[in-house]
Amino acid sequence: MGLARSATGTEGKAAGITYGSASDSARGPRAELTRDRGDLPQRVVSAKVSLRRRIAEIWACRELLGFLVRKELKVRYKNSVLGFVWSFLNPALILMIYYVVFKYFLHNPTPDFALFLFAGLLPWNLFNNSLLSSSGVLVAHAGIVKKVAFPREILALSQVGTAICYFFFQTCILVVFLAGFQVLPAFGYVPLLLFALVCDIILSAALAVFLSAVNVYLRDVQHLVEVLLVALFFSPPIVYAFANVAKALRDHVWFRYIYEANPLLWIVVSFQRCLFGNVIPPTGKIVKNASITLNGKLQPYHVLPTWGAAPYWTGLAFVFVGSIGMLAIAMVIFGRVEGNFAEEL
């Protein structure tokens, strides 16, 4: 009995040794050594971590990202009477306020204005929600950051993920809206919309990662972001028509360049082109509801840019490349300062 036990003991030890050497990446005779435990993941903790490894670690934690998003969705409206309904009600109420203000107080002449607003608000809300909640996310989760080891970008990304979920809830409402207005989206532009959505997500993620890291050191960022977002809301044509700005800036080329350098502009107009493009086709044709009388002549009323599909794609391509670059830079910066999070919080 005693003998048998000690025999298993040594066997266990021998197994321990072999699995140690099995981890000597790739070179060893792996097949026989990794029978029951599989590959042992190898990790290095050091002051500098390569961007590639960061991405690999985040990818390895994608399930955690899913759990965090789910937690966020569950917890946000927990214990409120309406609960989950709020995630629909909230954007609907905001839409209503904007509609009343801009339609009746400021007399925006755009037909089907609610739909126009919605098309612009969709990508904006994604951006806005991501940044609002992610700038303070590391401070809010200080308990985890200080006690558990995982790639902390996940926390910022989980806020973007949550915003994406809300985006899809709102898309459901949009479908109802489209049905109500009896308008079909411009299906030819659906790929453009999807590309714009990807750009929107990457851009939001880049800024979310960056802001969450900076906010650990400079707690003002959180409050500054709130104000800046209000200002930024008016930079893309969400509540006004792009055509109006284009007209106003016709003689100021440089201002127009600056205006068009805004990545949000491209994302928003792409959404509008797809979802609102059938209400007023920006083709120069005179359509019912979409024409105004100017100098005694009936002229097409333009809301969207009058260019074809190509400039949208080019513009978004720039945004895409720029956002990817920003995300890479944000992650490098995040990696630089991450080591001190546990002490700074």
Place this chain on the structure above:
Amino acid sequence: MNAAIEVQHVSKRFRLYKEKYTSLKERLVHAGHLPFEEFWALKDINVAVNPGETLGILGRNGSGKSTLLKCIAGILQPTSGQILLRGQLAAMLELGAGFQPEMSGRDNIFLNASLLGLSRKQIERSFDEIVAFAELEQFIDNQVRFYSSGMYVRLGFAVAVNVNPDILLVDEVLAVGDERFQAKCMERIHQFQEEGRTIVVVSHAADMMRSMCSHVAVLDAGEMISYGPPGEAIRAFRDRLIETGEAGALPGGEEEAASLAAAEQAAAGGRSASLPAVVLGERRVAITDCRLELPAVDREYVLPGEALTILLDLKVRDRVANVAFGCAIFAENGSLLFEGDSTMLGDQFDLERGSSTLIFQFEELPFLDGRYTINVRVQDGGGGVVHALREPAATFEVVNPGKTTGVVALPFTVHLKTQRPDE
């Protein structure tokens, strides 16, 4: 052989800000001259832990032991140097870190286990085991905010141990729950050891280290002052404490010093209760000095089973006939371990005027680790009158190089006799 954990030249610098400026205004106002002191929490640490070993990190408060553990866990990044880890790692630095009070126990298990690095499939597989281990079958769908603190911690521990890591990091979290649950936790740790997993444990409980660890690293002020088998390392740790004049604070630093003082006070009360009441005589005898003669010259502690001699210098003003010499030894917590006097040996002494030296000899001290206090007294042979006493007269320390724990060094052997059933 490839180590499971290799700590290579790891140093960690902290900046201790005199005041923390985190708002933009304060940063601008104090731009350029943030008042901080550099503080090296770890200085060039090198350790390798082989698969299946259990490493203990021992040190006083502020010695850097928790910082080292956090670096290994990847929560802090070392300022220089690197740590190589082979195998999946789980760190138990705080149980239930990241529990969401608004969510149910079930959701929290998934979130927490995922934070510790488990995949959804793995969690689903060990879910029932986690719930059973935490003994929360009834409450698993309740919100965690309705849990008692014991339930909370039990759930945290259950998740952490069911991660089944190759490397487990433990930071003094084993003292959770009631005694039964603690025993369950220790059992699980031993099971981990038997399965050949690597464990790193941080503590200042030297006794736990001795029984659990295969190796112990001792940190002091960020430096590793000793590394080796537990007995050896713990001795080095105590030597360092004696060197720096903190011997009283054995084994774990300031906190313990305070609790020791409290224990001494409590002991003072207990002492007078357990010994015959003191009736002082006419002060014809005075104890002028009390010295200890340790068996070895080169160290300041006694090994279990070694001899100890107490030398008492007496000044006698007037002749006293029929005196007895008594001695008592107390443990750190104030409990009486030994009490005896010369009348019990059948000896009778007369003290002549002048100076004398009394020799108390213990041929063998059967004590284990700890610091012991000696009281001595000179009293009337018939009892009753005490001529002189000194409380406490001296202290000595026993350091146990072996693995046994407790108070008494009992030599022991183990045999197994198997009766074969008659065929």
